[in-house]
Amino acid sequence: MAVQQTEKVQKIDLRGRDFIEFTDYTAEEIRYLLDLAIEIKGKQKSGVPFQPLKGKTIGLIFEKSSTRTRVSFEVGMFQLGGHALFLSKNDIQLGRGETTHDTAKVLSRYLDGIMIRTFGHHNVIELAEHADVPVINGLSDAAHPCQVLADFQTVLEHKGKLEGLKMAYVGDGNNMAHSLMLGAAKMGMHVAVATPKGYEPDSAVVEQARAIAQESGSEVLVTYSAQDAVKDADIVYTDVWASMGFEEEQKIREQAFAAYQVDEELMKGAKPDYMFLHCLPAHRGEEVSAGVIDGPNSLIFDQAENRLHAQKALMAALMSE
Numbered sequence: 001m002a003v004q005q006t007e008k009v010q011k012i013d014l015r016g017r018d019f020i021e022f023t024d025y026t027a028e029e030i031r032y033l034l035d036l037a038i039e040i041k042g043k044q045k046s047g048v049p050f051q052p053l054k055g056k057t058i059g060l061i062f063e064k065s066s067t068r069t070r071v072s073f074e075v076g077m078f079q080l081g082g083h084a085l086f087l088s089k090n091d092i093q094l095g096r097g098e099t100t101h102d103t104a105k106v107l108s109r110y111l112d113g114i115m116i117r118t119f120g121h122h123n124v125i126e127l128a129e130h131a132d133v134p135v136i137n138g139l140s141d142a143a144h145p146c147q148v149l150a151d152f153q154t155v156l157e158h159k160g161k162l163e164g165l166k167m168a169y170v171g172d173g174n175n176m177a178h179s180l181m182l183g184a185a186k187m188g189m190h191v192a193v194a195t196p197k198g199y200e201p202d203s204a205v206v207e208q209a210r211a212i213a214q215e216s217g218s219e220v221l222v223t224y225s226a227q228d229a230v231k232d233a234d235i236v237y238t239d240v241w242a243s244m245g246f247e248e249e250q251k252i253r254e255q256a257f258a259a260y261q262v263d264e265e266l267m268k269g270a271k272p273d274y275m276f277l278h279c280l281p282a283h284r285g286e287e288v289s290a291g292v293i294d295g296p297n298s299l300i301f302d303q304a305e306n307r308l309h310a311q312k313a314l315m316a317a318l319m320s321e
């Protein structure tokens, strides 16, 4: 398939690797994936075919709902010349108690890659441990690195760089907060996370991000002050107050997070040319005001589109021959 590959696909070899969290990759490898995503997007926009995965199949295991992840993986794999199988957990034997071990071993006999969206992060790790093909984390309770790849692509396209920029995240210290912290620190971006008390990011992740930031020369701030986090930020990010699996806490979270809405008043503290990002789905009037998410600084639909291009880069890099 070498003729189908771009120069960049051949430059750094990620074939056979899993993609579970940013900690597993170097800044150079991430930058390579982002450059490849931009190159693949350009090819698609100008009608140049790029099909390095002809004859390959990826399985997409979903234990939670999805719009963007499912559609971008399915469409992306089709555009790369391969095939994607949607495997709802309840429709496969995994949902009836077949072990992750056996599922990993069996699926590896049919598939060339597996994406999994699940609750416990340990499910992703266990699947990757036993699978003989690349495993991609399509979101767990602890991490959402595919989203952050697309986010960084969007920042690169609009700001021309990552290093030295300040990313502020306001809201729940959840999977998005974790992957943004680890990814930003890895890429030399300053990251500031503001949450209400009781909803802080995992302290082990904060420690990891701080250790990575020391190497890359960036700073990691964790605070209860949304104003401090957003001060002079280049990028302001938020996510839902109640993630999938936490729906029954919606009411109590609405109270806890009330002072953390990303609105026009809060945005006065950010740089005038700040980018607003949100992984989506969003709730206008909760974590973000309609004025901000539908305003001129919002890039949410570019960001959503980039899920397609970033994951095409990821699949091409991990699953090419």
Ligand code: CP
Pocket: 065, 066, 067, 068, 069, 070, 139, 147, 279, 280, 281
């Ligand atoms: N951002 C994101 O992962 O969206 P979905 O839940 O729709 O896949």
Ligand code: NVA
Pocket: 139, 144, 174, 175, 176, 239, 240, 242, 243, 244, 279, 280, 281
């Ligand atoms: N934090 C959200 C992200 C959705 C893409 C969730 O886990 O539901």
